[in-house]
Amino acid sequence: MFASFVDRPVLAGVISVLITLIGAVAGLSLPIAQFPEIAPPIINIQATYPGATAQQAYEAIAIPLEQEINGAQNLIYISSTSNADGSVGMDATFEVGSDLNAAAADVLTRAQRAEARLPQAVRDQGLEIVKSSRQRLGNVVLYSDDNRYDELFLSNWAETQVIKPLRRVTGMGRIVNFSNKRYAMRIWLDPARMEALGLSPSQIVQAIEQQNAQITVGSLGKEPVRDAPAFELQIVTKGRLTEAREFADVVIRANPDGSVVRIRDVGRVELGSEQYGSRSTYDNKPAASLGLYQNPEANAVEVMKGVRATMTDIAKRFPPGLQYRIALDRTEFVEASIHEVIKTLIEAIVLVVVITYLFLQNWRATLIPAIAVPVALVGTFGPMALLGFSFNTLSLLGLVLAVGLVVDDAIIVVENTERLMEEGEAPREAAREAVNEVAGPVIATTLVLAALFVPVAFIPGLTGQLYNQFALTIAISVLISAVVSLTLTPALCGLLLKPHDKAAHRSRWRAPLRWFDAALDRATGIAAGSVGRLSRHLVATGLVFLVFAGLTAWMVASRPSAFVPQEDQGYFFADIAMPKGASVARTAAMVEEVGRAALAEPSVAGTIGVAGRGILADVTAPFYGFQIPTLTPWDQREETVTDVIGRLRQRFKNHPDGVLRIVDPSPLPGLGSRGGLTLELQDRSGAGGLALARAAEGFIAKLKELPEIGGATATTSYGVPQLRLDIDRAKAEQLGVSLQSLFDALGTYVGSSFVNLFNKFGFVYQVYVQSESQGRRTIQDLSRLTVPNNRGEPVQIGALVTPHFVSGPTAVLSYNTYPAIEIALDTAESASSGAAIAAVERLAGTALPTDYAVEWTEVAYQEKIAGGWAPLIFGLGVVMIVLLLAGQYESLRLPFVVILVTPLALFGAVGALALRDLPLDIFGQIGLLLLVGLAAKNAILLVSFARDLREKGEDAVTAARDAVRLRLRPILMTSFAFILGSLPLAVASGASANARISMGTVVIGGLLVATLLTLFVTPVFYVAAERLGERRGRTGEPGQKEHGKDDREPGTAPQPAE
Template identity: 45%
Template sequence: MISKTFINRPKFAFVISIVITLAGLIAMSVLPVNMYPEITPPQVQISAVYPGASAQIVEESVIRPIEEQINGVEDMMYIESSASNNGSAVITVFFKVGTDGDIAQVNVQNRVALATSSLPSEVTRQGVDVKKKSSAMLLGINLFSEQEGINQLFLSNYATNYLTEPLGRIKGVASAEVMGEMTYSMRAWLNPERMSSLSITVTEVQQALQEQNMIVAAGKLGASPTLPNQQFEYSIQAKGRLQTPEEFGQTIIRAQRNGNFIRLNDIARLELGAEDYSTQARLNGKQTAFLVIYQLPDANATEVASLVKAEMVKLSQRFPDGLEYVIPYDTTKFIDRSIEEVVVTLFQAIVLVILVVFLFLQNWRATIIPTLAIPVSLIGTFAFMVLMGYSINTVTLFGLVLAIGIVVDDAIIVIENVERILKEEQLPIKEAVTKAMDQVSGPIIATTLVLLAVFVPVAFMPGITGELYKQFSVTISFAVLISSLNALTLSPALCTVLLSAEKMKPISWLLPFERLITRATGGYTKTVGFML
């Protein structure tokens, strides 16, 4: 019998329980804290741009060829696609819950590569972006300014250039994106009448800009092989990309035979503006840039939010005059409040269980034994949660709350049987505990198996519902297993150390409660006997 070893060596049982508790405490410090388990299907997003194309053309020339290739990719559930009149195309591929996001991204990337040859050259030149998409929006940060001259275009570009990269490097952040991003762009308002009179087409303008607005390697002067007296080598630095409206205006559209040039400013009005004006962000009716922080699936939401807020404090010290930020959307507030409520419920349940056990056992020493089983079982469960890759969330904490009343049952069975044998047979404490464990070890194991038979099948439920309740059932199952181990090791060891025939006497001021319970039991027995 396994319990006999711990009855004779109670310190061995204490060490096992201490190790389980320490492992759980260490696990608590590394477990991520989230509102719910990760149950959202993995997503891979494909984005492309076809400048100047309508939504219908984007659908026919970009979305359809890509969808034909990615349709049926491994573990795919369904596809969502959208095209807009600004030439952008977005395709989101949803995968089955539990699919590895990195593998899914590689599979989609390979399928998109097959469709590249069918896409317009302008789309492939702009690039087709394939990346994992996180649906876990953690924080929303607004940049705003009361100062004149700082508009949404400036705010959006400042957030893109100076905030997204440092925030995206924070541990646990999946991505930092500016929603409704407005990128600086040189806008050329072409004069159709002027172009018609000079017989210039839009294609000529596009080609001229592509040829002259580029970065080139201009080469070197004096590079080997050279003459013997050549002593210096010079790198030629040519003008790179154009930046100002004046520079763009000097772009040569056509060179005439008489030596004159038709330049871009002859047929167009140039201004520095936004690439797209279709989306705008407002905060209390004022222009703003909205920066969204997405977290990784296995990240600690509260920790990531704290790191992001600390980084924003540092970055704000380098803000231009008049630029401010605010965080109006913060999911961790609700997470913290929900976790706090569940933790309060957890402690309330522990106190109630201890109180009920004390009222019925009516002995402080006897109450200590099932009371110690609660923290060992609950805290030790966190160690197994780390091994399973789970998080501390409302579902797992709800499982622990429900497990509080279960984990003390086995210990109470051991105590009641030891007390009965001490009263009836007047045996020494070690012999009484040994005999008691001979009688209840089998029932304890059987009870544990019955409980596992109830909760374990829940972990095999398919789909999103199964993912939601899997952590609930597995958490309870581990707590029950640890409580069963405690009942076979810690409880008999504590009985040997704490209990004896003299120390098992009930507390005198609880005798009225004992008489009440005895009468109630007698009345219930008579009633059932009469009905039978």
Template identity: 45%
Template structure:
């Protein structure tokens, strides 16, 4: 094999170029994340039974769905959250090895089997089945610095003008607006008037449903018509009611004396908010908080950049005294982490080249490993899309470690070729002879290193999922390095290497000094090894002491699943006693906001009153804080 590429070096160079091109193309299309996707897929089923309490929701909605969902393929467990505002969230957790898309389809099919058992009000409201997203990718806050707009206006501006635009950004799965409900026509019924006129709330609801409708009225002059008809007109009748005055004229009942009972006779009508159970603030000021959730498997950094670009464009259309800010961007730590690892990667590559240059003592010999290492590292990314991997800190750390491994194969080849050149052979003959000697060891080294790392992929559960990419990245880079050592390295050796000439000047003096020092160190090491071999018992005792010391020290080192890192943001939640009012919760969150904002290092404090991200449920006695720290 090596002889083929020595005789045809262009073929080896072209293969390496293809490796690099495919790797670069893969890099541009790979998702970027902090860690591999290790979270087991989770599907959430969400609906609302308007007006029902938590127990009613559990008995009439959650139980039928849970009964049908039980036993779905590859399910780990499920749990439901039922709130007093009628909301149901049923979470179904699946095995980490499953495909989230298939899990969603299976959950959707099981939910459909329960539809006939659900109340008609729930079916009319709608039951959604989607992939669960635990925490937002980023927050966008709308505020009015001058106080021109209230929270209801800000929230509805987000609903009307931003929500659809943001969900169309690649990588954004959904947008949730915290702060206030959407605009709605509020009907404040007068109980005394209802009793006096012998009317009930269901009768009012029925009248509104019947009279607040879209009314198709057909056409005038459409076929068949008598001869001579020249125009056809579409009739547009009044459709849905739009303002309080129109709602006020809704007829509830016609009395025997010919008088009419209208909605305005029994209720006060005004344009307000659909719900008053939640409010949002940014640094203590009223705000509409948009939580953007990432689409699983997408590029987090690209999604955040797309949202930032869109908001800059939308900013030009904002009314006066309306501003936006991004109080939370969870990709900041990802950017910094990847930036630091890339910096380390470059540093390691440069150091490896310097060390190789010092030991091989020639730019020609150094150039071959310097070219082989990037080919192995970049070519590794070509396999990532096939395995479903992403660019993350674990994979990049694997590449940093792999630098010291992939350079060995090229050094072995170069050293063997130079040794044969020193015997008087031509570079081509020396390369062929050297490859006959080292091809076996190169392949053996690659197989041994792969055998060391690849068993990691068989570790079950989340731990195996996390370190699988680390091990596979190193194994692939080592295999590509071995392939390069059998193709590219011998081809370059036959083209580049020449018989060495004795170096002169300062560089020659440096080489001689280094060789003398290294020779002395080698001789000392050999003598020390000989002493330990002769004193076999002492060697075993020292080995036992070192092993015991490692065990003792290892037990004292704190353990953890992942190292703790400064993410640049914090989450905080507050929960008051059950049934505490929203006003009481609002007062408590304002006191906590003041403490948070006075803490050194805090840049933003985004507050959502009436919502708990820990449970994902809206209630009156919970509040949540997104705390963003100043750039570190």
């Protein structure tokens, strides 16, 4: 059938051109991404309870919402953070592959049911529910080099002019203004003046509520009226106030003498900020910093393209001196990674062509498989587009490894044609016979490789997403290469190959190649000769193999495991924790110091600083801060991010003011914001925050003793100094002070009271009432504040309350509806993440009381789930190979001969990882799956030819020996073509280098060992299988023919090419 293409080269060419054209057109539409859509969908809920403590916000907001949202379909975990400023952030995380719109609708419905149980102040602020990723996509900063604009102006310019258009960028999720200085009308009360005039804060609030209101009056002459006037006039009047002077003129009280008391008589009014608890900088200059988070379904590269285009347009309207910079762009790493993988792909193609020429030693013969490579690779783009794939790290790694695979089938056809031509056949006849001889093995090996990967497509969750595009990309490329090898390759052999010129073969410049041929002939003789010797000691050979297999099993089991390697992504996080209770000003000084140290590093391009907010747990508190140093591009620096981190860690190791914890960002987009492991310690008994904090402190101390753990830190603190006020309720009643008046006075003077809204600059802003600083600096200031009693007499608050120093939480965290403390873990340099997870779980089982439990989250959670799929994936691969070969050979023995090479490949792969001190991560596991097919492919070539020779009358040993002689050259050629094609992976550098190194190390080590040992082991096992079949009397199986039925004498076979 396939031999007919030798006589129809135009048809063969048309088939390949069509495959290439379809793939090229489809390739133009494929998006670019770092990974497939692996991030679990996240629905983020934001709410605020003005003036509330963290515990109050947790009880009033988080608990009702969690009770309703918990149990949503496909929800895997729900977490919340209730901050000391009354804000609550909640993330509902769903299974990978869940319908994000359906999840959002479900969460919205459940949140609406809970809304009735939320305080009115929370409902007034509203709930914000958005689809968003947890990992930051980028940061846009606004700043001025000459500091002409303060942070308040920059933050509000961002709110009014930048955030609105950025929200319209396709795929944008939420945008966080880390400056958080949104305009607000601030009424600062003078407690002394308030006392002198006998006013209470509630009177101020009531006056503003009444006089700053949206009023609708109606129209004059509007139908129906008698004697309708000629005109209808709509009545307008001043409702909501807009200017500070208007609020200052608000009348609080009219006195009997006709005078009035206005707000300006008891305080001052300014257009200020909603909050003053954070500060934001860029390169230590005041800045507005906008954190961009994408919609989980969106393509990050396309979103950032939209951001850059939008910012370019907005910048045209900037006032003088205002500048912006995209200070952090995570897609730069994505694009650099793709560039590095494409460069690796090109290097692999060149190396494959070189090794092919080394074996074939004929430029015409080398050109034929070289043509097959671009046809198969480009043709793969078409099915990739149909399946919704993208150009990402995994699919492109699949194409890199496919280079060595797609050339294999063409090499087998060309090499067999060359061998027949050396025996004297003409090129066209040789091509026909060659393709007929190898069509069976080519189809078998192709189906084995394709079938090996297809079951992976049905694995659910994150593991399935990681395996899926890599596996199917290879399977598609191998199927296309088989079509090309059986159609275009034989046609080109008939057209391009010429009879061998023996004189040219003896020329001087070919001397090194003759040396290579001689070495190959010696290797062929050694391998073929070993078949007979080992066949005489089948039991001993089998025992040695069993020992070898047992050693392999031990090596695989004992090799440290990991999920994904940490990469140099071009930036890192420096989280700052000051002493508990430190002011934001003190924290800002530490943030600035860390920024100066980072900017002094030659590889650091810029820094994004924030004081008043942590980055490890995204907690808002005055004694937390962070810096995000961004590095220069990978090709402009010699060192890695690890080198920079190491120096900064050493510099701030024993800093007297604060603790600096430097971490890498998460290696998987959408799974948390940082690298390392994240553990949630849960209180399931309701013992309270302090008991949970004590349990966490003891557990962390024991975690630090584990050799697998390099560091353990609680991301929040429960030992924060707080002031507790015990109210003498009886005395308040005696003095005529209502508790509500007392609470209102405290809440307004100290905590600030949200009153209502006003309009300005086309936006709606909030109005707050609070005491001037002299009424809220110290305990004495608090005690001197007064509240009017029912007779209008001022009563000092100090007479009604007794202050006590206590400790409490910075923030209250919960995980899966239980109060929790989040623990960030770093693995020790000598340990893998898998070993660390196992060690922590063992410790938790013995060190924690029964009322406490631990749960993994983010990357660690996914790693735990992924660990259970690896054995099933390999098991399915082996089963598919056995079933296909059993159907082809009509035998159950020969498939097991093929599959027994698997331990050889695993031994080489795990041994190579051990030599390079690398853990077995997800990329290594993907490489192992590929190795199963590659090792089986070589064994199939040997078994298929040995089987054919047996059918022609040779005994088992002779057939196995001659199969080695005939197939050693193509097996070595295809194997070393793949090994050299994978070499750029194993020695990779730059962006995403660690993933390529892991996969390259596995496939090179495994295939190298498997190829060399397969030539000795597979023929011997084939002989053993045939003898076993003969003893059992299976006369119907191949290999049971009588000798002498063939026209050749037993023991003779076509000789390999010289």
